[in-house]
Amino acid sequence: MAFVPVIPESYSHVLAEFESLDPLLSALRLDSSRLKCTSIAVSRKWLALGSSGGGLHLIQKEGWKHRLFLSHREGAISQVACCLHDDDYVAVATSQGLVVVWELNQERRGKPEQMYVSSEHKGRRVTALCWDTAILRVFVGDHAGKVSAIKLNTSKQAKAAAAFVMFPVQTITTVDSCVVQLDYLDGRLLISSLTRSFLCDTEREKFWKIGNKERDGEYGACFFPGRCSGGQQPLIYCARPGSRMWEVNFDGEVISTHQFKKLLSLPPLPVITLRSEPQYDHTAGSSQSLSFPKLLHLSEHCVLTWTERGIYIFIPQNVQVLLWSEVKDIQDVAVCRNELFCLHLNGKVSHLSLISVERCVERLLRRGLWNLAARTCCLFQNSVIASRARKTLTADKLEHLKSQLDHGTYNDLISQLEELILKFEPLDSACSSRRSSISSHESFSILDSGIYRIISSRRGSQSDEDSCSLHSQTLSEDERFKEFTSQQEEDLPDQCCGSHGNEDNVSHAPVMFETDKNETFLPFGIPLPFRSPSPLVSLQAVKESVSSFVRKTTEKIGTLHTSPDLKVRPELRGDEQSCEEDVSSDTCPKEEDTEEEKEVTSPPPEEDRFQELKVATAEAMTKLQDPLVLFESESLRMVLQEWLSHLEKTFAMKDFSGVSDTDNSSMKLNQDVLLVNESKKGILDEDNEKEKRDSLGNEESVDKTACECVRSPRESLDDLFQICSPCAIASGLRNDLAELTTLCLELNVLNSKIKSTSGHVDHTLQQYSPEILACQFLKKYFFLLNLKRAKESIKLSYSNSPSVWDTFIEGLKEMASSNPVYMEMEKGDLPTRLKLLDDEVPFDSPLLVVYATRLYEKFGESALRSLIKFFPSILPSDIIQLCHHHPAEFLAYLDSLVKSRPEDQRSSFLESLLQPESLRLDWLLLAVSLDAPPSTSTMDDEGYPRPHSHLLSWGYSQLILHLIKLPADFITKEKMTDICRSCGFWPGYLILCLELERRREAFTNIVYLNDMSLMEGDNGWIPETVEEWKLLLHLIQSKSTRPAPQESLNGSLSDGPSPINVENVALLLAKAMGPDRAWSLLQECGLALELSEKFTRTCDILRIAEKRQRALIQSMLEKCDRFLWSQQA
Amino acid sequence: MKRSGTLRLLSDLSAFGGAARLRELVAGDSAVRVRGSPDGRHLLLLRPPGAVAPQLLVASRGPGAELERAWPAGQPSPLDAFFLPWPARPALVLVWESGLAEVWGAGVGPGWRPLQSTELCPGGGARVVAVAALRGRLVWCEERQARAEGPSGSPAAAFSHCVCVRTLEPSGEASTSLGRTHVLLHHCPAFGLLASCRQLFLVPTATTWPGVAHVLLIWSPGKGKVMVAAPRLGLSYSKSLNPGRGDTWDFRTLLRGLPGLLSPREPLAVHTWAPTPQGLLLLDFGGTVSLLQSHGGTRAVGTLQEAPVGPWGSAALGTFQGTLACVLGSTLELLDMGSGQLLERKVLSTDRVHLLEPPAPGMEDEEELETRGNLRLLSALGLFCVGWEAPQGVELPSAKDLVFEEACGYYQRRSLRGAQLTPEELRHSSTFRAPQALASILQGHLPPSALLTMLRTELRDYRGLEQLKAQLVAGDDEEAGWTELAEQEVARLLRTELIGDQLAQLNTVFQALPTAAWGATLRALQLQLDGNGKLRSQAPPDVWKKVLGGITAGKEPPNGILPPFELLCQCLCQLEPRWLPPFVELAQQQGGPGWGAGGPGLPLYRRALAVLGEEGTRPEALELELLLSSGRPKAVLQAVGQLVQKEQWDRALDAGLALGPSSPLLRSEIFKLLLAEFAQHRRLDAHLPLLCRLCPPELAPAELLLLLRTYLPDEVGPPTPFPEPGAEPPLTVGLLKALLEQTGAQGWLSGPVLSPYEDILWDPSTPPPTPPRDL
Incomplete structure (x- = not known):
């Protein structure tokens, strides 16, 4: 690892990106x-x-x-x-x-x-x-x-x-x-145009131009509110060319010009981000002459602006650059307190915080991002040393940080940290720090519990950021405990679902909060791994857990119901996230995993019904970490088998009395939710889909559990879907269960009783076929499945067992049936329903396929055709399953799907759908047999093409042509040729013949088809050698000796295409090889006598044309020559 | 069209520095790695580690030093070496198993010299097992032994590999900059790395854990995506992998997250992998070649006639021009990529053969332009180019042939050389580049825009003609098309010298499309009708000169080909005969000295008459018209004589009267002719006034009478007071009086001295007596 450079200057602040909004954007489908x-x-x-x-x-x-x-x-x-x-x-x-x-x-x-x-x-x-x-x-x-x-x-x-x-x-x-920027403050409107800024008193309707000098381009201007206490008048800052800024008073008079050009020659400060390690390049750049497209007031003292290169933050009153960092391609920035939301030109949004260096390190530590924290410390060591807030970032924290770093890989970093710790002055002297004018205004205290409490010194201070929110000192100790524990729950996802939002806390923190949301007291606690929790905290935790069971289960259900309000904390969902699209940004997931698992195994025993399952699950998950298990299907199956037995035990044992306790409350809650949902009609809930499912599932559970609790579990297992969880499962566990269950389904591990010691299933012991087993498995554990993956697995592992698919769809239907959208989908015509589907159901919802199924059941083929708009959320493989009884209808879908692409992309698109390759022939066979003309009209009794039968219309001719034109191996192509021939699809047959160099065959058939247009035009098949011409002429000769061809299909020949006869072919020949050579060839074939006046005349004109072409060539040659010479000169 | 695959010798390696060592290495060891530099000038040969004597040889064609390095046995030797695609000068990077990477450059000083060396895996303990260079990036797979104590190959070590990437870019004149290391994948099995121009393929090797040996990965850095594919299962999934954004994947997590990859399966049994721009080629042990495409799909390309014998034999795969080339042992098979058809199979004289990728476009030498896109094949015998050539002879004439044929004529005219140029010569000579350029333009290649602008009209016309031909053959009766063709051609021909071929062509045009041809002529000569029904022309004299030019002696055109004037006359005669005389008349007016009317040859009217046919077979009226309008005395007399014979007195008289005062002699000749008739019979009597007007003014009455006497029929018998019934009445004095008066009056009127009694003597009030009427 390279040595981390040290930033020489003492920067107090830094831009940090603690979370990525990419998952949010992708959930909103804005990516x-x-x-x-x-x-x-x-x-x-x-x-x-x-x-x-x-x-x-x-x-x-x-x-x-x-x-x-x-x-x-x-x-x-x-x-x-x-x-x-x-x-x-x-x-x-x-x-x-x-x-x-x-x-x-x-x-x-x-x-x-x-x-x-x-x-x-x-x-x-x-x-x-x-x-x-x-x-x-x-x-x-x-x-x-x-x-x-x-x-x-x-x-x-x-x-x-x-x-x-x-x-x-x-x-x-x-x-x-053009108006570049508008800003408003206290009755005045500030308008910035391309040339200058204007100030407007909106009440008295008075206008001022600001300054005399005009400028040209996008320059912004903003108000700079005065200090509330000082009674100071607000100021205005206007951007000027060359990194300048005017300071203007509230009456529009320019007070002074600030020049930032030189100050900006410092190298950019790295943005602290989880995506990459911070980089700092010492080499100072040249001074930057910039123009600022917009100015934004930020964080009390600062003005922010940006260029295509970076973000710049000034303290204009001190003519000081707080910092500048390279953040490329910004289109716009929105600012709220110290938070920056940057919209980039590519539509991405990043969320940056302007934060003091030590606060930044603090937060990194809290998240256990040791490496990044260490790097930041080293990089900013001047700031850290100079920092007054070293009480926050104490030497022992740094020591702890050091101890967390892996000695093998971060040797350099550790030694750098050691140096830094040595440089730490005694605490007293640190109080006299050289911090810049806008140091944050907090003080802090350390509670007995070990919590660092950061207290705002001033009300209304805006220099703080989200989770480091301020705690009022009025909180009682008791409440702090409550919050601490709830926070702990939040941080330890396996203990509870980690989904306590603010609203949860409100319910059991009976303190009157101040109404200003700005001051909302968020629960705050640092899980300090470097300090053992104080006895008090531990006690509290035990007490909490003892009393929590009933509350928890009810609450859980409640929480799940109110899922739209659930707090998604991406950083706690590392595992799941990595299963999703993007890589989790955790640098050391391994450590985190094990930590979490430890937590799983050690909750107080009396509360958890799933103790055994939890242990088994954790064990199984750990085993899956081992590639030698994961990638060895036998051992993987063994692990799953083993785990499945625990799962079966847990859920078979389960009597539902425990659940019935919660029923009433859940019912109530659920109704509330429904009400809320109704009142929020039209509001799209795009939360994490898992939670959505949970909520759906739980809504379902209202009726479901009500009736299920009187059934015996066994009965319910056979006939009914277990759509919702019979009881609450913590989300961490739930994720693991989902993964394992889905893997079981995928790998056909459906019954723990089947011991597959020798690698194959002993069928004599088991009466049920794997198909039936799979259906049972689906019903039993539907609530546990990762539905999207399960769908894929079913298509892969049970492709020949449609009943498994049907069962799965049944389950989804049950799940969806209580959804208002599902009800609504039962009404109206196809376009209405499609519109509804389009608007109301997210494309990545696992339920989408159910809606599609319903549409298909109702509207048949036309529904399928319209499902193409859901590609790739609904794949052709889904459609195959959907209409496995009517493969013809699949073809209609496929045809529409291919046609939905631009002409030039159709082939490659179709090819990408053709996996495995054998589908080519299957689909071709299907396509030539559907909507095809009768074979009697395409070929005569001897199997030869009937004249003009290539012009007959085929329902899927475009698709067929796409299919046969795709590159394929020789055998496939030959098979395709046979298919086309046997069903009389002559256009395709000819294409294939020529591709496979079966030209003789092709010309024979062309002669039978008796259409000159086949040989004309750019795509015509024309003989390429003298031999082929002879062949063609002989074929025509022999044809004319046969009895006259039957009348063409479309009535008289005169209306149809021009027939293939000696004369027409001779003309073509004359064009191809020139009239004279054509004539001699025709004589050679003994055909010269059959030619008419017209032929001679045509030849004459051809000759003229050729001569003329030669003349053109001459003149072009001359020009070419001249051009080439001029090039050389 | 049947093509034939050719192996063309590009160089017998003697052009390379260190040719002997090069041959030796190529011939000696089939396991040697061979790579060509992007500009095609350098060859790199590297014996892999473990070989008897690891050696590196970089040979360059033309000037430029070679590099030869040997590492003694026992010492670590480079794992792999790559040329870097830097435009300025050749550079290569050597990578050792230990992670040491050296960049070598040539060009600035003499020979190759090391520019830089870096440790790819600092900290030690790691072992590079595979490396690839991909468009400014160096990617390698390293085995990390930090945890596992066991030897490599043990199960625990099977997943202790990482795939890492660093950017590798030129910086400054003589150095390179290596970016930071990004781990793309960790906890992965040993992968082999192959790079095409845009993608990196991570393929299982012999040491890959069998449980994952059915999976391969394709990383597209440009898209920031990694594709996980299981070709045998028909599965592929795309995941984001963009090291610039800090992406990295744990291999276990990656695979666990994808359905279908964990189920039982068998490893990919691949003999040879080959990255190509289309995707990754896989040759399995059954001889089947498959293509893994960038969208993740796999398809069979075709099956070779021979399957590889076990894992040992060497095989090389490559693609060019839609063709798959595969060298297996000493056979070269060429398969069509589209249909999998075996196109050709060649047995080579050696089995030490390497296929080289074609040089990067834009970097190849002048001389390699024609082999563009073709594969190169290196053996000890030399460097060959594998390509397609159309077989000679059987080919039909194409635009290309036309170009070369015409070019012959074109250059012949400019050439001082006596020898005849042939199209073949032009085709393969580099002296004349215009034909090559033009041929390629006509075949659809785009020329430089400046040239395109110059040629635009011609090209458009050329393509228009192609279309016209197609329409014509298709039986399209679009006359407008032909008309335009004929008009343009005639217009063009009239601008040429109109000899030889051009004249023949003109004849052809007039025969095939007379109307259009005449129309074009009309325009070229700018013929207009004036108020008097005469033709006028404003065309410059040189056009007329060409049109009227006769046949120079000794250069008679072959049979059936008419000179332009005759051609026009013939055409006019067919289309609109009544315009022929005015045309000939106009032509005569346009004729200048030395040509046309003034020339030594036949007068134009004779030429025109000749077109009408032999004397006696011509249409008489037309002939008369022509003769009359010719303005030539002989012709006019001939015409009048004919008229007299036909007793068309009116016309004969008109012809005489029409002659202006400029030709008094001819006029009097006509008068005499008619006077003779007048003397002999009375059928002219009705036209006496006109005859009187024709009477030459200078003719004295005495002379008239004398003339009359010569024409009067001899007195056969004594005059009788009354003519015999049925016989013509004789000429009487009464009739003569008018004529005599005319001569007299004219004499008076025109006489220089007027008699003072003139007006008394001449009494206009007394009309001449009416002639007697015929009964």
Whole structure:
């Protein structure tokens, strides 16, 4: 490992990316090429993402829950602005220039409503949106320089009147050029155009130009609020060319010009991110002369801006560069307190925090990102040493950090850390630190429990960030314990589902919180692995667990029900994440795994019913870590078999009395949820699908468990699907169970009783076929399966047992049946239902295939054809299973699917679907036998083609042609030739003959088909050698000696294509080899006499044409020659 | 078309520095690794570690030093070596099992010299088992022995490998920069690494744990994706793998997350892998070649006639121009990639053969341009090019042939050389590049845009003609097309010298498409009809010169080919005979000295008459018209004579009267002719006034009477007061009076001296007496 360079300067702050929003974007399906994020805005509560498809996603920042989806039909969302003083309002501009203001009605749990649609800027490009800071008013600026204001009635006050009394759109001004940025503060609107900035007093309608010098280009300007306490007037900063900034007072007078050019010559500061190791290049760059497209006020003292190269943060009052970092291709940045949300040109969104160095290290430590933490420490050691907050980052923390590093790999790092620790001065002297002017304002205390409590010194301080939230000192010790434990639960996913959101805590933390969400007290605790928990904490934990069982189970169900509000913590879901699309960014997953597993094995015994299963599962999972087990199918099966016996035991043993306890409460909760769901109609829940399933499953459980609890479990196992979990299972365990169960299904380990010691199943012991076993297995453990994977596994492992697929679909149907969408899907015509499916069901939902099945059952083939739009969420292999009774209908789907691609991509697309290769012949056979003309019309009694029978129409001729034109091996091609021949698909037959160099055969058939057009045009098959011409002429001669061909199929020959006769072929020959050589060849064949006047005449004209071509060649030669000489000269 | 595969000798290796060592190495050891540099100038040969004497030889064609290195037995030797695709100068990288990587460069100073050396796996303990170079990246598979104590090959060590990547880029003149190490995969089995231009293939090797030997991975750094494929199962999955974003995969997690890969299966039994731009080629022990494509699908390409004998024998696979080439032992088989058909099988004289990838486009030498896209084959005998050539002779004429045939003529005209150029000569000579260029343009290759602009019209016309031909053959009766063709051709021909071939062509055009041809002529000569029904032309004289030019002695055109004027006349005669005389008349007017009317040859009207046929067979009216309009005295007299014979007095008189005062002699000749008739019979009497007008003014009455006397029929008998019934009445003085008066009057009127009594003597009020009427 390379030595970590040390940043010489003492930087107090750094940009850090603690989490990736990629999973969020991909859950919103904003990462496809079809749809991407086009605009961004942020408020305290929301992250708003506008998409190219006209949708606006509102994501609750807390826990990254997707809450609302607002759709617009007027083009992509070009601008979004959240109202900062009321989270319930958001304004959106679409690419067609419409501005829509939404009231979200979140507090009343109502549906979002469009409050106002302004077409004032229709047809123009809205370039800036900005909310008033006090009243409900939105300012809109467009590319032509027009600025308008939309004033809204607060519906809260005059709900009824709102619909009728609308303030008109007020045009504020029209400036000389495109509006680059708008900002508003205390009655003043700041407008930045391409040439200059304007200040506008919106009340007195007064305007000022700021400064005298114009500029040209995108330069931004922003307000810089004054300090509340100091009574200082707000300032304005305007970007100027050459890294300059004007400082302007609130009356629009330029006070001074700040120059940042030289200051920016320092090398960029690395962004601390989990994606890669921080890099620092010492070589200072040259001074940067930049222009800043927008200025944003950030974190009280700072102004942020960006270029295509990086992000720059200034403390303009001190003419100081706080930092600059390389972050490429930023399109827009939204800022909320110290958080930055950067929209990149490619539609990706990254979430950065401006954070002090020690806080950053602290957070990395808390997450156990030892390597990154160590690197950051070393990199910023000057800052760390200088830092006053070394009480936070104490020497023993660094020691602990050092001890966590692997000695083998991080030798250098460790020695660097050691040096750093040595440099730590005594604590006292550290108090007199050289920190910059905006050091954070916290103090901290250490509780007995070992919790570091960070206390804000000042109310309203904005220099803090999310999970390091501030704790009021008024919290009682008791409550702290509660929070600690709940936090612990959160951090240890295997103990509970790890899904306690804020709302959970609210319920048992009876402290009155201050209503300002800004000050929300989040549970805070550091799982300090370097300190043993204090006895008090341990005691509390035991107490908690003892009393928790009933509460927990009920709560669990409750939690699962309220899943839309569940907090997804990607960093705790490393395992699952890595099964999903992206690699987990954990640098040492191994260690984490084992840690988690330890936790699994050691919860207090009396609470957990799954103790044994848990142990077995953990054991099995550990074994699966061993590649020698995982990749040795025998041993893998053994492990699964072993584990399955535990699973069977657990769920067979289960009496449902335990569950019935919870039934009432769950019922109640569930009803609530349903109500909530209904009231939130139209709100897309795009949470992690697993949880969605859980919630669905639990909704199901209302009726299900109600009736099931009176059944004997055995009975239920045989006939009924176990759709939902009979009791709560912690999510960590659930994930493992899902994986193992699905693996069992995939590997055909369906019954623990079958001992496959010698590698094959002893069928004499077992009456049931694997097929029946699989169906039973599916029913029994449906609730445990990873549905998507199970679907794939069934297609792979039970491809010849349609009953397994059907059973699986039955299960999904049961699961979906209580879903309102499913009910709704039972009504309406196909387009309506498709629309519903399109809108309401996420494409990656495992239930999608059920909806597709329902559509197919109802509408048949036409439904299949329309399912192509769900490719690749629904694959052809799904469709094969879907219509395995009617393969013909599959072909209709395939045909449509292929045709849905652009012409030039069809072949390669079809080829990519053809796995395994043998499908080529299967599909070809199917295609030539369906919708085909009768064989009597394609061939005569001797099997020769009937004249013109290649012109008959075939339902799937395009598909057939695609199939036969795909490259394949010789045997396949020959088989294809035979298929085409035997069914009389002559166009395909000819193509194949010529491809396989069976030209004689091809020409024979062409003569039979008696259509000159086959030999003409660019795609015509024309003889290529003299021998072939002779052959063709002889074939025609012998044909003419046979009895006259039957009448063509389409009535008289004169209407049809021109026939193949000596004359026509002779003409073709004359064209191909010139009239004179043609003539001699015809004489040689004894055909010269049969030729007419027309032939001679045509030859004459051909001669003329050829001569003319030669003349053209001459003149082109001359030009070419001249050109080439001029090139040489 | 039947093609034939050829092996063309590009170089017998003597052009390479160190040719002897090169031959020796190629011939000696079939396990030697051979790589060609991107510019095709260098060859790299490396004996793998474990060989008797590991040796590295870099030979270069033309100037440029070779590099030869040997490592004594027992010392570590390079595991692999690659050329780096750097444009400026050749460079190569050597990688040792220990992880040492050395970059060597040539070009700046004399010979090859090491530029840089780096440890790929610092910290030691790791062993590189495979390495590949992929477009500015170095990828290797290393075995990490940190945990496992057991020897390599033990089960515990089976999954202790990592696949890592570092960027490798040129930096500055003489150094390279290696980026940071990214681990792509960890806990993976030993993989073999193969790189094509865009993809890296991670394939199982003999030492790969059998449980995963059915899986292979394709990493596309450009897309940031890794494809996990199990070709035998028809499975493939794509996952993101972008080291730039810090992606890395645990092999176990990767496979566990994908359905179907853990079920029982058998390992891939592959004899030889070969990366190609289309995907990865797999040759199995049954002789079947499959292609694993970039979308993850596998398909069989074809089956070789011979299967590999066990795992030992060498095999090499490559593709070119839609063809799969496979060298197995000493046989070369060529299969069509599209249909899997065996196209050709050749037995080579040696089994030490290596296939080399074609040089990167844009980097090949001038002389290699023609072998572009073809595979190269290296044996001790030399460097060969494997390609397709169309067999000679059986080929039908194509645009290409036309070009070379025409080029012969073209260059012959410019050549000072006596010897006749042949198309073959042009085809293979590099002196004349224009024909090559043009042939390739006509075959559809795009020329430089400047040239394209120059040729645009011609090319368009050329293609238009091709279409026209196709339409014609298809029986399309689109006359407009032919008309245009004929018009353009005539217009073109009229701009040429109109001799030889051109004249023949003109004849052809006029025969095949007379109307259009005439139309084009009309335009070329700018013929217009004026108010008097005469033709006018504004064409420059040289056009007329060409049209009217006769046949120079000794250069008579072959039979049946007419000179332009005759051709036009013939055409006109067929199409619209009444225009022929005015045309000939106009032609005569246009004729200048030395040609046409003024020339020594036959006068134009004679030539025109000759077109009409032999004397006596011609259409009389037309002949008359022609003669009359010719303006030549003889012709006019001839015409008048004919008219007189036909007793068309009116026309005869008109012809005489039409002659302007410029030709008094001819006029008087006609008068005399008619006067003779007048003297002999009375059928002209009705036309006497016209005859009077024709009477030459200078003719004195006495002369008239004298003339009359010569024409009067001899007195057979004594004059009778009354003519015999049925006989013509004789000429009377009354009739003569008018004529005499005319001569007299004209004499008076035109006389220089007027008599003072003139007006008294001449009394216009008394008309001449009416002639007696015939009964």
